[in-house]
Amino acid sequence: MLMDFIDKDFDSYEDFCQNFKIEIPENFNFAFDIVDRLARENPDKIAIVWSNDKNEAKTFNFKDLEYYSNKAANFFRDLGIKKGDPVMLILKRRYEFWFCFLALHKLGAIAIPATHLLTAQDIVYRNNAADIKMIVSINEDEVVAHIEEAEATSPTLVQKVLVGGSRRGWADYDSAMERAKETFERPSGASGTSNSDISLLYFTSGTTGYPKMVQHNFTYPLGHILTAKYWQSVKNNGLHFTVADTGWAKAMWGKLYGQWISGSAIFVYDFDKFVPKNMLKVIERFQITTFCAPPTIYRFLIKEDFSEFDLSSLKYCVVAGEPLSPEIYHQFYAMTGIKLMEGYGQTEVTVALATYPWMDPKPGSMGKPSPGYDIDIIDDNGNSCGIGEEGQIIIHTQDQKPVGMFDGYYKDRKRTEEVWKDGIYYTGDMAWRDEDGYFWFVGRSDDVIKSSGYRIGPFEVESALIEHPAVLECAITAVPDDIRGQVVKATVVLARGYQPNEELKVELQEHVKRVTAPYKYPRIIEFVKELPKTISGKIRRVEIRAQDHK
Secondary structure, eight states, X not given: OOSGXXXXXXXXXXXXXXXXXXOOOTTOOHIIIIIIHHHHHOTTSXXXXXXXXXXXXXXXXXXXXXXXXXXXXXHHHHTTOOTTOEEXXXXXXXXXXXXXXXXXXXXXOEEEEOOTTOOHHHHHHHHHHHTOXXXXXXOXXXXXXXXXXXXXXXXXXXXXXXXXXXXXXXXXXXXXXXXXXXXXXXXXXXXSOOTTXXXXXXXXXXXXXXXXXXXXXXXXXXXXXXIIIXXXXXXXXXXXXXXXXTTSTHHHHHTTHHHHHTTOEEEEEEOSSXXXXXXHHHHHHTTOOEEEEOHHHHHHHTTSOGGGSOOTTOOEEEEOSSOOOHHHHHHHHHHHSOOEEEEEEOTTSSEEEEOOTTSOOOTTEEEEEOTTOEXXXXXXXXXXXXXXXXXXXXXXXXXXXXXXXXXXXXXXXXXXXXXXXXXXXXXXXXXXXXXXXXXXXXXXXXXXXXXTTEEEOHHHHHHHHHTSTXXXXXXXXXXXXXXXXXXXXXXXXXXXXXXXXXXXXXXXXXXXXXXXXXXXXXXXXXXXXXXXXXXXXXXXXXXXXXXXXX
């Protein structure tokens, strides 16, 4: 569409890897060079279809996006925001997020999306770590209270903007947008942006320490051409739905950059509580064409009766965030005829491994390396692993850094050098490779369980348990053991109609022994009503481990 390489088709995965290339324009700015250009060339083209859980809906075309982002840019500039200023956005899935985000790109400011679940302590840390100058927030009492509590110990915070209401001490977004100018001239010279300028920071939590600040520059959106056009397989004039809150990096993967470059509109479902039936209703109502969600979402969707919904608009579905259980893959395929195509990446990169359209999916596999990504698996001694041998996923950047890969951790050279040294980026994720070159996820390097000399990946045990009809969800973690070093523990949410008891524990243990190697069975099983999760739906094993160690 906008660039010649967008519409290029490839004959095979090999052709794709050899010939796909992203030409990076000089001084690329997504807001001006994609959104505003589309507003000029095709102003009525749909950009966003938004709906909430109250059945309210709005549609915005690219002319609307130019109009509202210009107004927001003028408003923010009047508040003193300029190039290089860090601004935190706590807006959940409100459509104003997109106006504000594009406005920050136009100003050359640094956008920092964040979840509404942050406590006052979390906000203080982020304000001071990133020198945040302004926060734009939803008008929800708890969120506002936490921001105001954090303000006293956040010396760089000078502006607070409230969306959806007015409050003393806050700038009123809605009234200011009414008054703001609707034209905004692209800054030039020292005020303009360059490709190497910081455009985006994401706080990403590890298993230890404070969250890291992942720093991306203005070329980052181009890396998501791979994500949207080639992995998610979005279509021009289609409607793509990625299930993600804007506080999570997955929103950049599926709700903004690559979809618009590739000509697809994005669908935003603004809900507070995930109800599987309601999600299927919006897929039917709005005629979603491509869909992306973590395995947890699919796990609940397949429990519904799909015959109640017309899902014929749905043409392509992908999954990421955690490994996919083969059981979910097969059930979804049986119900829809659609093969779930897995992908893998991190906040630090774009889609680094994926099952692309020319490939036959292997349920549970992440697929193969993306073009531009020189990926290997290495052992503890730095040697390349053989077929079937587990090791850590690394990305070679000695010759070229993949388009869209981060520049490092903001203001933290030490942390950057711990994971990125001598031209090699160490992902911290463990995997193995099969004879066809497909990668299979094992776990985070600190998630792998070492019991009686065996190395056990949590995912393979979880996949075995999920096959049992009594198990709705589960998480596998390690518990310290004096004799074995560690033992496998399963935290299980039971399906409807099953009650926790000792007999069921034994049945589940025997099931795992039959399905996978006997030494992998969970010696400890805990039944719970729900698993701790991130806002994006990923299971927080770190929280389970912390409770166990207490």
